[in-house]
Amino acid sequence: FDSVKESRRYRQLRLLEKSGKIKDLQLQVPFELQEKYTINDKKVRAIKYVADFVYIDQDGITHVEDVKGIRTEVYKIKKKMFEYKYNIEIEEV
Numbered sequence: 690f691d692s693v694k695e696s697r698r699y700r701q702l703r704l705l706e707k708s709g710k711i712k713d714l715q716l717q718v719p720f721e722l723q724e725k726y727t728i729n730d731k732k733v734r735a736i737k738y739v740a741d742f743v744y745i746d747q748d749g750i751t752h753v754e755d756v757k758g759i760r761t762e763v764y765k766i767k768k769k770m771f772e773y774k775y776n777i778e779i780e781e782v
Contacts, residue, residue: 695756722770
């Protein structure tokens with residue numbers, strides 16, 4: 690894990706999963722925000738956002754979590770792009 694905080698959150702989510710309150714817990718899930726492309730024979734890589742945790746709650750709602758210490762400018766832009774494209778709010782822990 691990238692931080693103690695992220696490791697702690699993982700342990701909390703595992704307990705919730707074991708108790709049946711959440712399911713399908715996934716770690717480090719990549720989402721494509723913009724696909725790769727070529728311009729003037731130059732290849733440009735896709736823009737991706739990697740969520741710390743993704744899981745489904747008892748109501749069938751998908752949750753995307755990011756354990757944050759500092760909200761960088763790059764993160765803020767990717768958050769907006771993710772929420773626009775996937776219509777899911779990133780939950781910052």
